Amino acid sequence: MELWRRARAVLRGRAMDQELDEEMASHVEMATEENRRRGMSEAEARRAALAALGGLAAARETHREARGIPLMETLWQDLRYALRTLRRDVGLAAFAILITGLGVGASVTVFSVVHAILLRDLPVADGERLLWIANTGGDGLSARTTQTAYLKDMQGNLSTLAEAGGYFAFYGIGDLKMTGAGEPERLTGVPVTGNFFSLLGVVPVLGTGFTEAETQPNGPDAVMVSHDFWERRMHRDAGAAGRTLLLNERPCRVAGVLPKTFDFGAMFAPGVRVDVFPVFPLSDQSNRWGNTMSVVGRLKPGATAAEAAAEMKVFARQLAKQYPGQNDFTPQVRPLREYVSGSVRTAMLVLSGAVGLVLLIVCANLSNLLLARATARQKEISIRVALGAGRWRIMRQMLVESLLLAALGAALGLALAAAGTRVLAGLETEIPMMALAQLDWQAMGFAMTAAVVTGIGFGLAPAVRMSAVTGSDRGASATRQHTRVRNALVVAEVALASLLLVGSGLLIRSFARVLDVTLGFQPRQAAAVRIDPGRDFPNREARHAYYRAALDAARALPGMEAVGLTDTLPLGKNRTWGAAAKGQVYGPGNFPLAYVRVVSDGFFESMGMTLVQGRTFTANDDKSGLPAIVVNETLARRLWPGEDPLGKVILRAGAPERVVVGVVKDVRHLALEKEAGGEMYLPIWQTGDFSQVDLVTRGGSEALVRNALRGLDPALPLTAFRPLQTLVDTAVSPRRLIALLLGGFATFALLLASLGIYGVISYSVTQRRKEMGIRMALGATGAALQQGILWQTLRLAGAGLGVGLLAAWALTRVLQGMLFGVTPSDPATFGAAMALLTGVALLAGYLPARRAARLNPVETLRLE
Amino acid sequence: MSKMELLQGTLEVMVLQTLATMGALHGYGIARRIEQVSGNQVLLNQGTIYAALVRLQQRGWIAAKWGTSENNRRAKYYTITKAGTKQLAADAAYWRQLSEVMGRVLAPVEDAE
Numbered sequence: 001m002e003l004w005r006r007a008r009a010v011l012r013g014r015a016m017d018q019e020l021d022e023e024m025a026s027h028v029e030m031a032t033e034e035n036r037r038r039g040m041s042e043a044e045a046r047r048a049a050l051a052a053l054g055g056l057a058a059a060r061e062t063h064r065e066a067r068g069i070p071l072m073e074t075l076w077q078d079l080r081y082a083l084r085t086l087r088r089d090v091g092l093a094a095f096a097i098l099i100t101g102l103g104v105g106a107s108v109t110v111f112s113v114v115h116a117i118l119l120r121d122l123p124v125a126d127g128e129r130l131l132w133i134a135n136t137g138g139d140g141l142s143a144r145t146t147q148t149a150y151l152k153d154m155q156g157n158l159s160t161l162a163e164a165g166g167y168f169a170f171y172g173i174g175d176l177k178m179t180g181a182g183e184p185e186r187l188t189g190v191p192v193t194g195n196f197f198s199l200l201g202v203v204p205v206l207g208t209g210f211t212e213a214e215t216q217p218n219g220p221d222a223v224m225v226s227h228d229f230w231e232r233r234m235h236r237d238a239g240a241a242g243r244t245l246l247l248n249e250r251p252c253r254v255a256g257v258l259p260k261t262f263d264f265g266a267m268f269a270p271g272v273r274v275d276v277f278p279v280f281p282l283s284d285q286s287n288r289w290g291n292t293m294s295v296v297g298r299l300k301p302g303a304t305a306a307e308a309a310a311e312m313k314v315f316a317r318q319l320a321k322q323y324p325g326q327n328d329f330t331p332q333v334r335p336l337r338e339y340v341s342g343s344v345r346t347a348m349l350v351l352s353g354a355v356g357l358v359l360l361i362v363c364a365n366l367s368n369l370l371l372a373r374a375t376a377r378q379k380e381i382s383i384r385v386a387l388g389a390g391r392w393r394i395m396r397q398m399l400v401e402s403l404l405l406a407a408l409g410a411a412l413g414l415a416l417a418a419a420g421t422r423v424l425a426g427l428e429t430e431i432p433m434m435a436l437a438q439l440d441w442q443a444m445g446f447a448m449t450a451a452v453v454t455g456i457g458f459g460l461a462p463a464v465r466m467s468a469v470t471g472s473d474r475g476a477s478a479t480r481q482h483t484r485v486r487n488a489l490v491v492a493e494v495a496l497a498s499l500l501l502v503g504s505g506l507l508i509r510s511f512a513r514v515l516d517v518t519l520g521f522q523p524r525q526a527a528a529v530r531i532d533p534g535r536d537f538p539n540r541e542a543r544h545a546y547y548r549a550a551l552d553a554a555r556a557l558p559g560m561e562a563v564g565l566t567d568t569l570p571l572g573k574n575r576t577w578g579a580a581a582k583g584q585v586y587g588p589g590n591f592p593l594a595y596v597r598v599v600s601d602g603f604f605e606s607m608g609m610t611l612v613q614g615r616t617f618t619a620n621d622d623k624s625g626l627p628a629i630v631v632n633e634t635l636a637r638r639l640w641p642g643e644d645p646l647g648k649v650i651l652r653a654g655a656p657e658r659v660v661v662g663v664v665k666d667v668r669h670l671a672l673e674k675e676a677g678g679e680m681y682l683p684i685w686q687t688g689d690f691s692q693v694d695l696v697t698r699g700g701s702e703a704l705v706r707n708a709l710r711g712l713d714p715a716l717p718l719t720a721f722r723p724l725q726t727l728v729d730t731a732v733s734p735r736r737l738i739a740l741l742l743g744g745f746a747t748f749a750l751l752l753a754s755l756g757i758y759g760v761i762s763y764s765v766t767q768r769r770k771e772m773g774i775r776m777a778l779g780a781t782g783a784a785l786q787q788g789i790l791w792q793t794l795r796l797a798g799a800g801l802g803v804g805l806l807a808a809w810a811l812t813r814v815l816q817g818m819l820f821g822v823t824p825s826d827p828a829t830f831g832a833a834m835a836l837l838t839g840v841a842l843l844a845g846y847l848p849a850r851r852a853a854r855l856n857p858v859e860t861l862r863l864e
Numbered sequence: 865m866s867k868m869e870l871l872q873g874t875l876e877v878m879v880l881q882t883l884a885t886m887g888a889l890h891g892y893g894i895a896r897r898i899e900q901v902s903g904n905q906v907l908l909n910q911g912t913i914y915a916a917l918v919r920l921q922q923r924g925w926i927a928a929k930w931g932t933s934e935n936n937r938r939a940k941y942y943t944i945t946k947a948g949t950k951q952l953a954a955d956a957a958y959w960r961q962l963s964e965v966m967g968r969v970l971a972p973v974e975d976a977e
Contacts (some may be wrong), residue, residue, distance in 0.1 A: 005922040019940075020914060026939045027892040027910070033935070034896075052895075052910045059911030066915035067922060 009067040010076065020063050024056060074393075078400040085401060092373060093405065096366050100409025100454060102748060103362035105416030107355040108439070108447045110741075112421045114348045116437040117341045123261040123436065125201020131305055132339035133164070133295040133312065136330045142576040143593070145169045145291040148282045150329045151193070153319060154295070160303035160311045165193040166295040168280045170573065172692040173272060174530055177717050180246035182233065184717045186530065187247070188273060189223065190264060191280035197224065197258070199298055206230075207241025207256030210279055214255065217283035221252040223276040227260040233275075245276075252278070266435040267340050268294070271428050271730060291327050296336060309333035340432050346817050347738050354503065354745045357496045359454060364489045364496070365752045366458035370402065371486055372763055374462050381466055395467035402459025403452065410451030414439070417447065429733040461485060486760050487796060493756045494800020494837060495807065497749040501833040502808035504742035506815055506822055509829055511739040513821030514732055520667030520676065521570060522608025523724035525561075527702065528569055528694040531709060533716050540688045544622075546713075547684065547693060551600055553708040554695060561699035564603030567690035568596075570669045570724075571731040579680055581639040582649035582657065594635050594678035595669060598690040601683075604630075604664060606696040607724075614646045614662035621661075622685035629658035632666045635678030650680065658682070672731055673820050696724075738818070750837070753800070754844040761793055762848035772852055773860030782853030789852055793845025794838070801837055805830060868906050875908075875916045877959060880952040883926060883944040890931075890939035891917060917942060925951050 009016055031049030032042075040048060053059055064073075086093040121127050133154075134144045146166075154164040167190050174186035194215025197204070204224065214222040223245065225234070234240045234254075244251045258277075265272040286292065299308060312331040319329060334342075341348075381394060389397075418439045425437040465482065531550050537543040547565055554563045568574065579594040580586060604616040612633060621628050629650055636645040650658045666676035684690065697705060702721045709716060729736075765772075772785055812824040822829065875898075882897050883889060889897065894917075895910045902908075920926045925948030931941045944952070 001924065002922050009918075009922070022938075023891060023914065023940045024911075026890070026933075026937055027895075029937060030890075030892045030933070030935075030939070031910075054909040054911040056911075059914055062912055062915040063918055067918040 003069075006067065006069050007072070010069055010072055013064070013068075016067065017060060017064075020060060021056075024053065024059060028053065074396075075400065078397050079404065081397065082401040082404045086404065089373070092369065093408075096369065096405045097409045097412055099362050099365065099752065100406055100451075101412030101416060103355075103359045103454065104410045104413025104447055104450050105420060106413075106745060106748075107359055107450055108413055108417035108443055109420035109424065110351050110355045111446045112417065112439055112443045113424055113434055113437045114352055115440075115442060116425075117344060117431070117433045118348050120436075122267065122337060122340065123202075123259075123263065127337060128335070129299040130200070130336035131161075131297040131299060131308055131333050132336045133297050134332045134334075134339075135291060136328065136332070141169050141574055142291050144294075146293045146295050146329055146331075147287050147291055147327050148289075148293055149287045149323065149326060150316070150319060151293050151295055152282045154297065154312075154315075158308070158311055158315060160300055160308040162298045162300045163195060163199045164295060164297040165195045165199040166293040167192045167196060167268070167277075168292055169294040170292060170575065170691075174719055175692060176247045176276065177249075177533070178233075178245060178247055179249065179715070184715065185233070186717045186719050187229075187275040189247070189276045189278050190269075190274050192224075192277045193282060193293075194279055196277070196296075199296060200262075202258060202262045204241075204256030205259050206238070207254065210255045214253070215279055215281070217281040217285065219279070219281070221247070221250055221278065222255040223247065223252050223278045224256050224258055225254055225276050226258050226264070226274055227262070228273065229275040230257045247276070247278075261436075263436055266433050270430045270432045270434070271733075297333075305333060305335050344431055344734065346814065347734070350503070350815060350818070351738065351741060354500060354742055357500055358745050358749055359450065360457075361493050361496045361749050361752050363454050363457035364493045365756050366402070366405070366454075367461045368486055368489045368493075368756055368759055370398075370458065370462035371465060371482065371489075372759060374466050375482070377466070391467045395463045398463035398466050399456065399459045402462070403455035406451045406455030406458070409454075410447050413450075414444065414447050417443065424737075427733070427737065428730065429737055430730065431734045431737070461489075483764070486763070490753075490756045490760050490796050491800040491803065493749075493753040494797050494841070495804035497746070497753040498801050498804030498833055498837050499808045499811065500742070500746040500749045501836060502805065502812060502829055503815065504739065504746040505829040505833055506812060506819055506824065506826060507735075507739040507742055509822045509826065510818065510820040511732070511735050514672045514735060516821075517668060517672050518665075519570075519672070519728070520609060520665050521724070523728050526606060526608060526696060526698045526724040527721040528566075528696045528724060529705070529709075529721045530692060530719055531565075531695045531716065532691070532693040533713055543688070544685055547600070550695060550709060550712055551602070553712055554697060554700070554705050555602065557700050557704045557708060559700045559704075560697060562602050562605035563698070563700075564606040564696045565600035565684055565693055566603050566607075566696060567598040567684075567693055568669075569694055569696075569727060570667055571671065571727045574669060577652060577680075579635065579639070579678065580651045582651050584639070592635075592638055592678065594631075594680045595676075596680060596682065598682050598684050598687055600685070603681075603696060606698045607667075608698065609667065610665040612663045612665060613644075614660070616662055616664075617681075617683045619685075621683035625683075625686070627656045627658045627686055628661045628683055630662040630664060630681040631660055632664055632676060632679040634666055634676055635680060636660075636663050638678050672728070697721075735818075735820075750840060753837070754840045757793060757796060757841050758844040758847065760796070761789060761845045762851075764792070765789065765848040765852045769855065769860050772855055773857045776855060776857035777861065782855070785855075786849040786853040789849035790842060790845050793841055793849070797838060797841035801834055805834065808833075870906055870908070874959075875912065876920060877952070877955045879913070879916055879920060880925065880944060880948055880955065883942055884949060884952055888929075888931070888941040888943045890933065890941050892939070894942070920948070923951075924948075 028046070028049045031052060032045045035045035035048050036042065050056070122130070124130065133146070135146045136143050151164060151166055154161060158164075171188070171190045173188050176187040176189045178185050178187050194210050197209060205227070207224075209224065210222055213219045225240070230236065230240055234243070237243070240254055240257055243254045245254060246252070264274045264277070280286065280293075297308070299305065309331070312333050316329045316331050320326070384394065421437050421439045421443075425435055427434070465485075531547075533546070537546065551563060551565055554560065574595050576593040577596050578591050580592060586592065599617065601617045601619050601621065604611065614630075616630065617628065631639075631645060631650075639645070639650070640648055645660050645663055648660045650660065652658075664681070667679065668674065669676055669679065684693075695705070695709075705721075706718060709718060772780075775785065776782070808830070809825060816824055878898050879894055882894050882901075886893075886897060891913050892910075895908060895913045898906070899908055917926070917928070921928055921942075925945055926942050927945050928940050928942050930938060933939045
């Protein structure tokens with residue numbers, strides 16, 4: 001209460017003074033009157049009254065001291081003084097605010113992203129106790145998922161695991177067709193076990209979740225819906241729970257609405273927007289589908305992930321004996337958090353380090369700038385010192401100025417970060433959890449801290465420098481020291497900038513290398529669109545007839561170069577099957593696996609794939625034809641090393657033998673950075689084992705294809721055509737984003753370092769004007785002077801480069817995992833960074849050097 | 865005899881006591897009253913009264929209100945508050961005790977052995 005009154009008194013200073021003046025005036029009147037009554041003359045009475053009061057000014061001062069907060073009051077003064085000073089030097093203030101803003105903006109943006117990805121708790125309850133339980137750890141999704149019988153057995157049979165559940169990993173994007181109310185739409189549904197949300201600790205905001213009956217095999221249909229879906233399609237209906245949706249023409253009860261904070265895509269499938277979650281039953285039937293489940297477990301209190309992993313291993317061995325006919329289960333247990341964000345951890349740490357460097361460069365740059373200004377303010381400070389300002393007071397004044405600049409810069413930075421975070425969170429990239437990045441109060445706190453740290457960081461050196469000013473002039477030794485500090489700052493800037501340049505250079509080169517890989521298909525001019533109608537066909541013939549008609553209709557369109565069907569597009573999901581060469585016996589754990597694609601005639605042509613041997617499929621590869629198969633080079637080498645694969649036979653349990661009719665080049669199907677592995681292509685007309693189907697077109701117009709398909713099935717919900725290039729772009733988006741951000745930081749750093757060099761050299765030219773004038777008068781040419789200054793520049797830049805490149809040499813190792821096709825000590829990158837920095841430094845030194853060379857010696861000497 | 869310098873904090877107690885016995889009073893009145901009661905023994909810089917008054921006010925021990933003096937002059941009148949009365953009681957006890965202790969400490973030694 002008292003503090004509040006005091007603070008108010010500080011703010012109402014003028015009014016308080018006025019009131020006191022009035023009060024003292026009446027005091028003096030009363031005292032004068034009393035004195036006069038005692039017999040004094042008018043003048044004498046007044047003088048005696050004032051004397052007893054001890055002087056009005058002094059009384060006012062003690063009053064102020066008594067009522068206010070002394071520190072706050074002087075700070076307020078300092079602040080007002082700082083504002084006045086900055087107004088006098090608008091250019092400098094604007095520059096300082098701009099670069100602090102950029103620096104703080106970049107770091108706060110990176111902080112929000114890193115916070116969302118690495119630091120903040122997962123949007124589930126007690127996420128640290130959740131485990132990701134994967135199978136073997138092979139590349140394809142089939143190798144990493146688990147049969148439902150194993151999951152069922154995990155429930156309640158393990159001493160370390162309180163609960164286990166999961167989701168169906170082979171859900172298809174846009175697999176569900178919603179009809180009925182409103183526009184028909186393709187929805188993405190992820191089937192989950194009945195306990196999935198309670199396992200995660202995600203509580204629905206509306207509804208109570210699945211009923212017991214709904215979680216049973218063949219129970220009534222029910223879905224949980226995402227918050228986004230509820231807003232978008234159910235218009236935030238408070239009575240949404242219990243309503244019925246028509247999905248794939250089956251009525252489905254809405255069992256609940258998930259909270260806004262829970263984003264399944266951000267956690268488990270970055271870049272995917274999931275609308276609904278149906279129940280996936282753990283039944284004998286679903287067990288027969290093979291490896292399907294991504295499994296999540298919750299640790300019992302007191303148990304650790306390592307204990308769970310050990311127990312799970314033993315458990316899996318027991319089960320293998322129990323069910324000899326089942327797929328292998330080799331559990332790999334790790335904390336869910338690690339699974340979710342482990343893959344981008346290094347990248348996030350690198351980004352954090354990089355913005356840290358950027359902030360350091362900003363500090364060095366501003367420190368340098370303010371040091372230069374300190375010289376110009378010499379006289380002003382001298383006067384203040386002469387008037388009795390103490391060393392601390394001067395120092396504090398200087399720090400208040402730099403903190404004010406930093407605070408204004410941070411305000412700008414926050415605005416930039418708000419925009420930056422929104423852009424990053426809105427990107428469709430495969431970086432997990434980034435969609436949840438936001439500028440929250442923690443980010444604001446971080447911005448404030450960053451502002452204070454930078455303010456002190458760049459203000460300290462100038463403040464110390466200025467506080468050393470005495471009332472008299474400065475000596476030459478102080479000037480030398482001053483120059484040394486400024487040189488050291490520039491060297492540091494160059495060093496930091498070269499470190500950033502090398503780091504970003506390596507990542508950019510990796511990115512270029514990734515774009516250069518042989519994809520195995522030609523994405524240009526090719527596009528894909530989902531055409532499976534999402535309704536049941538009476539039989540396989542009717543299903544094939546529909547696809548045949550769609551294919552023929554598209555093929556008949558003008559301008560169409562090639563059209564094909566496939567159930568699997570590159571860089572998406574994958575399934576693997578066993579694929580044995582007939583006549584070969586394989587040991588346990590050595591059974592060959594291959595990725596499966598079910599494709600039609602025209603597919604290889606529409607993708608722009610390269611046939612190496614034999615033929616591609618034709619319309620005749622149907623049920624009347626011989627069971628055929630096309631393999632890629634890797635699978636051919638694996639199954640028949642050194643032999644001609646054409647005409648060889650592939651066996652698969654419970655399926656007809658297939659004869660190899662062609663060999664195609666490998667396609668980068670998993671990721672651009674990964675080798676393909678074995679791949680096999682089955683003719684679509686000879687199998688029913690496929691779910692979603694994409695029509696791949698090369699050439700032709702989207703509108704015409706759309707019309708043709710509509711003519712075939714007016715109820716077909718058509719999503720947008722996806723150019724194959726988009727698939728490639730999405731796959732490289734995390735890499736591109738990080739290269740882009742680091743490249744941006746490095747460019748900013750380079751700019752600041754060159755400004756730093758320019759500032760120092762140009763200052764030294766001004767300082768040495770007289771000396772240079774004398775040397776010119778004695779016969780030195782302008783060219784010689786210019787050369788000398790350029791040498792000085794090179795020495796500074798060289799020192800910084802030396803330090804920076806050495807540091808880069810030591811530090812780029814941490815980038816190892818993010819590089820592709822370049823080594824961490826890539827000579828080309830180091831060379832390019834060196835050349836670029838030297839060039840920029842020379843340019844920054846050239847401008848002042850040219851000014852020196854054009855000095856008029858007579859004028860220069862006359863100036864002094 | 866030269867006048868006494870005031871100890872830290874004593875002026876505030878004097879002001880509270882004055883207001884407690886005299887009721888509402890303006891700054892000049894308080895200063896004069898203290899000078900009179902002390903038998904003109906304290907060296908009171910009247911200007912410091914106002915610093916003491918604003919401090920007491922901020923602590924909530926006295927209240928102030930503008931009014932008119934007996935000679936029809938505008939003046940700010942101070943009154944002691946409930947909290948101020950309580951504080952005065954505590955302060956008075958403290959000072960009494962202190963002066964007693966000081967008296968004993970400084971008393972001439974009677975039975976030295």
